[in-house]
Amino acid sequence: MAKEEEKQYRRERIDRGINARSSDIFALSSWREIVYLVSPRVLPMIALLALPLIFQLGGSFYWAKVVVILAIVAILAMSWDLLRIAGMFSLGQALFFGTGCYIAGSLSYYLHWPIYLTIPAGALGGAILGTSLLMGTLQLRGIYFAMVTLAFPLLLVKVIQATAILGGTAGLAAAPFPNYWVAAYLAIGALMICLFGFRRLIDSDWGLVVRAIGQDDVAVIASGINVRGRKIQVLLISSGASAFAGTLMTHLVSYAGLSSFALEYSILPVASVVVGGGGNFAGALLGAGLLTFATESLRTLGSLRIALYSLLMVVFALGVREGIFPYIRRRYHQFERRVAVD
Amino acid sequence: MNDEPMLKVVDLSKHFGGVKAVDNVSFEVNEGEFLGIIGPNGAGKTTLLSVITGFLKRDTGKVFYQGKNITGLSPYKICELGIARTLQMVRPFYNLPAFKNIIIPLCSPRAIKKSGAKYGERDDIALDYMEEVGFERDSSVPYKPAGVLPHGYVKRLELARALAMQPDLLVLDELFSGMSMSEVASTMFIIEKLRERGMTIIMVEHRVKELVRVASRLLLLNFGKKVIEGSPMDVVNSPVAIETYLGSSEEVE
Numbered sequence: 001m002a003k004e005e006e007k008q009y010r011r012e013r014i015d016r017g018i019n020a021r022s023s024d025i026f027a028l029s030s031w032r033e034i035v036y037l038v039s040p041r042v043l044p045m046i047a048l049l050a051l052p053l054i055f056q057l058g059g060s061f062y063w064a065k066v067v068v069i070l071a072i073v074a075i076l077a078m079s080w081d082l083l084r085i086a087g088m089f090s091l092g093q094a095l096f097f098g099t100g101c102y103i104a105g106s107l108s109y110y111l112h113w114p115i116y117l118t119i120p121a122g123a124l125g126g127a128i129l130g131t132s133l134l135m136g137t138l139q140l141r142g143i144y145f146a147m148v149t150l151a152f153p154l155l156l157v158k159v160i161q162a163t164a165i166l167g168g169t170a171g172l173a174a175a176p177f178p179n180y181w182v183a184a185y186l187a188i189g190a191l192m193i194c195l196f197g198f199r200r201l202i203d204s205d206w207g208l209v210v211r212a213i214g215q216d217d218v219a220v221i222a223s224g225i226n227v228r229g230r231k232i233q234v235l236l237i238s239s240g241a242s243a244f245a246g247t248l249m250t251h252l253v254s255y256a257g258l259s260s261f262a263l264e265y266s267i268l269p270v271a272s273v274v275v276g277g278g279g280n281f282a283g284a285l286l287g288a289g290l291l292t293f294a295t296e297s298l299r300t301l302g303s304l305r306i307a308l309y310s311l312l313m314v315v316f317a318l319g320v321r322e323g324i325f326p327y328i329r330r331r332y333h334q335f336e337r338r339v340a341v342d
Numbered sequence: 343m344n345d346e347p348m349l350k351v352v353d354l355s356k357h358f359g360g361v362k363a364v365d366n367v368s369f370e371v372n373e374g375e376f377l378g379i380i381g382p383n384g385a386g387k388t389t390l391l392s393v394i395t396g397f398l399k400r401d402t403g404k405v406f407y408q409g410k411n412i413t414g415l416s417p418y419k420i421c422e423l424g425i426a427r428t429l430q431m432v433r434p435f436y437n438l439p440a441f442k443n444i445i446i447p448l449c450s451p452r453a454i455k456k457s458g459a460k461y462g463e464r465d466d467i468a469l470d471y472m473e474e475v476g477f478e479r480d481s482s483v484p485y486k487p488a489g490v491l492p493h494g495y496v497k498r499l500e501l502a503r504a505l506a507m508q509p510d511l512l513v514l515d516e517l518f519s520g521m522s523m524s525e526v527a528s529t530m531f532i533i534e535k536l537r538e539r540g541m542t543i544i545m546v547e548h549r550v551k552e553l554v555r556v557a558s559r560l561l562l563l564n565f566g567k568k569v570i571e572g573s574p575m576d577v578v579n580s581p582v583a584i585e586t587y588l589g590s591s592e593e594v595e
Binding site: 206227 | 395397416417418421422426427428429432433434435436438442445446447448449450451452453461464503504506507
């Protein structure tokens with residue numbers, strides 16, 4: 001007779017009792033299914049829109065500002081994920097971020113352009129400048145591309161330091177946002193456009209080709225596709241979004257300085273996608289949110305915060321390797337239970 | 343234009359370091375012809391195809407396609423002119439359903455120009471091409487992830503990928519390698535149908551027996567050089583061909 005302890009278990013996954021999938025019109029036949037399908041999409045968006053209201057009206061101005069930074073980091077992380085999907089593993093998202101920062105900053109400082117001009121100009125200029133800087137490196141793959149992108153922001157920092165152009169080490173003072181609400185809802189609006197836009201883009205045929213390039217570009221070349229052209233398109237979108245995030249940062253802190261090219265802005269997007277899960281952009285958003293809030297709430301711990309923060313990263317990278325978002329999505333759609341193995 | 347051969351290769355050479363992978367090879371392919379290229383391992387067959395289709399840069403020589411010099415053009419431009427190739431090492435997009443692999447060539451400028459397929463129609467057209475290589479749309483095969491398909495199926499998927507570009511000249515690189523005998527037979531049937539339709543085909547293959555059956559002309563390569571070219575039976579029975587594969591007659595004795 002087998003002892004009770006020796007009984008073996010396995011995990012069984014069962015789909016939740018829903019009759020229709022989201023692509024089917026039949027989901028409209030029951031409220032339960034509509035709520036099941038719509039709530040995971042709508043509720044986080046409502047929460048995101050409500051966050052500035054809660055903090056600003058509740059009087060915690062510090063956390064209200066953190067919400068804007070969260071949105072900025074999230075845009076950065078999503079644009080990094082887009083590059084990664086196309087097979088361009090960038091370690092220099094700070095290049096785009098910093099260029100956006102500096103373009104908006106110098107237009108504001110030297111030419112006194114208003115915010116509604118510096119932000120689009122910064123995003124557009126950042127896209128063009130970032131893309132043209134990296135255009136010659138597109139034939140590089142994997143770690144070589146990563147190394148080149150890592151070098152570019154460091155290079156620009158040294159150039160600005162050495163030549164003392166664009167304010168040198170002191171940086172440039174830029175015009176602040178007229179009020180908090182403009183900053184918050186511009187950032188969150190841009191975040192949502194990126195989130196839904198990127199998701200739609202990557203699900204389209206265009207996105208299919210981009211994903212295929214990320215997997216194996218030789219087969220895509222053999223399919224008669226101009227791979228270099230596609231990579232440039234992706235690079236333009238990604239660097240534009242990142243530069244846009246940079247312009248928001250410039251006006252949020254009323255300052256464009258060398259810190260915008262810091263390694264932090266290259267690593268944060270990577271960390272966000274590692275924590276949140278890649279490929280669907282919602283993971284990047286979730287990861288960016290968690291990391292930003294973790295960084296800010298651990299700030300009271302002083303220098304120990306970096307240690308805790310790093311530990312957190314290791315735990316997530318090892319414990320939830322698929323990423324938090326795919327994990328949550330799986331748990332939402334499936335039951336998991338232990339059943340005895342006969 | 344009409345007198346011009348469809349593809350004209352003139353004194354093409356490609357070296358890798360000291361190795362002459364392709365050494366002064368010249369040949370022509372006329373419209374509607376089926377050229378088979380054979381040769382022992384390492385004879386430079388795949389390299390020759392790669393240079394023609396723009397995957398590798400040539401050292402010397404020229405390639406003309408329909409009278410136009412295509413030497414040194416990028417692969418996608420050569421595809422756009424109407425040359426499609428299959429890859430010897432097939433690497434399908436593993437986590438995509440098999441038929442979604444065909445969407446990618448359907449997004450190429452060539453396919454868009456030819457069929458004008460718009461977003462949303464491509465799934466259906468992709469399934470048409472899947473049927474062309476023998477995967478019925480009612481079966482489960484087109485919807486399975488490409489990564490779980492057996493090797494022979496993946497090879498046929500590769501053929502469908504090339505066909506989706508609606509080429510005028512189809513270049514097949516060892517399509518039969520890794521296929522079972524029955525798969526070879528069914529794929530042969532597909533290729534014969536393409537030939538009857540008037541498609542010009544260049545096929546590199548180790549299975550000489552199958553090639554002799556369909557090819558209108560054979561070209562034998564060895565050490566990057568063209569050894570002999572002619573009608574299939576002449577080439578296969580020629581002493582130089584036997585020597586290439588089996589060694590010289592003195593050694594045999």
